[in-house]
Amino acid sequence: AQKITQTQPGMFVQEKEAVTLDCTYDTSDQSYGLFWYKQPSSGEMIFLIYQGSYDEQNATEGRYSLNFQKARKSANLVISASQLGDSAMYFCAMRDGLFPFRGAQKLVFGQGTRLTINP
Amino acid sequence: DGGITQSPKYLFRKEGQNVTLSCEQNLNHDAMYWYRQDPGQGLRLIYYSQIVNDFQKGDIAEGYSVSREKKESFPLTVTSAQKNPTAFYLCASSIQPPESNQPQHFGDGTRLSIL
Helix, strand or coil, X not given: CCEEECCCCEEEEECCCCEEECCEEECCCCCEEEEEEEECCCCCCXXXXXXXXXXXXXXXXXXXXXXXXXXXXEEEEEECCCCHHHCEEEEEEEEECCXXXXXXXXXXXXXXXEEEXXX | CCCEEEECCEEEECCCCCEEEEEEECCCCCEEEEXXXXXXXXXXXXXXXXXXCCCEECXXXXXXXXXXXXXXXXXXXXXXXXXXXXXXXXXXXXCCCCCCCCCCEECCCEEEEEC
C-alpha cells in the first residue's frame, strides 16, 4: 500500500529565510505523481507544485521547488525567501499511476507539517 | 469564476440524525471526491465518483453515503451509523481521465460537529 510520511509536525522559520519541508513516500508502482498542497487556517487546500516519477528535472513554481530524490523516495518542498503569508499546514500527497487508464486520481496524504513564519 | 462550492460552512448533528453536505462544481470536471480531515491529520478518502451515476468507496466509507445524479453535484450524507462524525469535510474535483500533472481542486470545506 502507498504511504506518505511527513516527519516534521511543526517548523518555525524567520521571515525571508528558506525552509525545507520533508516528505518520504512508499510505493511499489513505477509510475506515480507527487503533489504538495498548502492549507491556511481557513481550511481550503491550495495546490502548490507537482512532480512526476519520470520527470528528469526537479519541479519549480515561483518560490516553490521540489527536491526530488527518487532512489531515496523523498520529495521535499523548498520554499525560498519565506513570507508571513506562508504560515500554514503543508501536505504532501501521492497518486499512483500517471496515465488516464488508471481512472480517478486517488490521492494518499501525509499528516502534514505546520509551518510558522516569524517576523 | 470557476470553482467548488461547499455548504454549509458549519453543520451540527444531533444523535441519530442523518445530515447532508453539499458540493457543487462549475469546472466541468467529471471526477469528484470527498475527504475527511481530523484535527492535526491528513485527508482520508471517503468516496469518489468518476462519472455521473457511478461512485466507489474510498478508505473510510462506513457510515457515509453519496449520490451523483448530476455532473456538477456530489452530495455526501453522514448517517447515524457514523459514530464519530466530528471532522472537517473537503470536496474536490479533477479532470477525467486525469492528466498526469493536473491537481485536484478543493472546496472550502464543511466543519461538522455533534450537538
